[in-house]
Amino acid sequence: MSADQPEFLRATRESYDAIAAEYTDRSADELAGLPLERALLAAFAELARAAAPADATPPPVADLGSGPGHVTARLHDLGLPVFGVDLSPRMVALARRAHPRLRFHVGTMTSLDLPDATLGGIVALYSVIHVPDGHLAALFAELHRVLLPGAPVLLAFQSGDVDERAHVAERFGHAVSLDCHWRTPETVTGHLRKGGLDVTARMLRAPGPGETRPRALLLARRPPAGPDDGDGTRTGSG
Known part of the structure; x- marks a missing residue:
């Protein structure tokens, strides 16, 4: 990791490296108990296919904050060309082992090593919560940069009535240093728009079993x- 990258990236990487094995054991099949997330992944796949350029090889989609790789595998099962990106080398190693x-x-999702306008969609389930407020608009501008025009984004995050940090x-018996940002849908919608992305649907569900x-x-x-748009790009929303 470059020395000039923000401190929150180093802390997040080291924390998830420390808990990677336990996190994987608890999360690898969590989609089985999340019917709404499964339904939205299926809707995302349909939107990505509809937005893909006609008569061309389908563009890849990215699962950002891919962790154990279970969401990446679900998107693959839905017929999408997909790859996962995670800040934690240990998480990536475990995902490769589980899904060879x-x-x-x-x-890092804040600085993707990808050319402009190459992705057919982006999924980030419960992975933007460690990004501080001051970096969110830049993060979503980065997603805008790598997406093809019309390509969808699916975000999920823990929420509440007000923004909190x-x-x-400590987690799973390991010392960690993680800042978690709980944000309202309205707050994240505002940051998405600042990054040049249009919000097309919003949902808020009650906590499920084991969720707080x-x-x-x-x-x-x-x-x-x-x-x-002569070059096929736009920098604003709308």
Whole structure:
């Protein structure tokens, strides 16, 4: 990791490296108990296929904060060309072991090693919660940069009635240093719009078994290219 990257990235990487094995044991099949998330992944897959350029090889989609790789595998099962990106090298190693036929890379969603306008969609389930408020608009601008016009984004995050920040110093018996940002759907919607992404649907569900906070789920997209966009790109929303 580059020395000039923000401190929150180093702390998050080291924390998830420390808990990777236990986190994987508890999370690898969590989608089995999350019917709404499964339904939205299926809707995302349909939107990604609809937005893909006609008569061309389907563009890849990225699962950002891919962790154990279970969401990446679900997207693959839905027929999408997909790869996972995670900040934690240990998480990536475990995902590769569990899903050897899929691609996983170490990287950060805040600075993706990808050319402009190459992705057919992005999923980030419960992985933006460690990004501080001051970095959110830049994060979503980065997603805008790598997405093809019209390509969808699916976000999920723990939420509540107000924006809050909590610091976690221990998890699964390991010392960690994680700041968790609980945000309302309205707050994240505002940051998405600042990053040039249009929000197309919002949902807020009650906590399920073993959960303590409501879960927000947002569908967004990079705006489609308009007739005045000579290079096929747009920098604003709408």
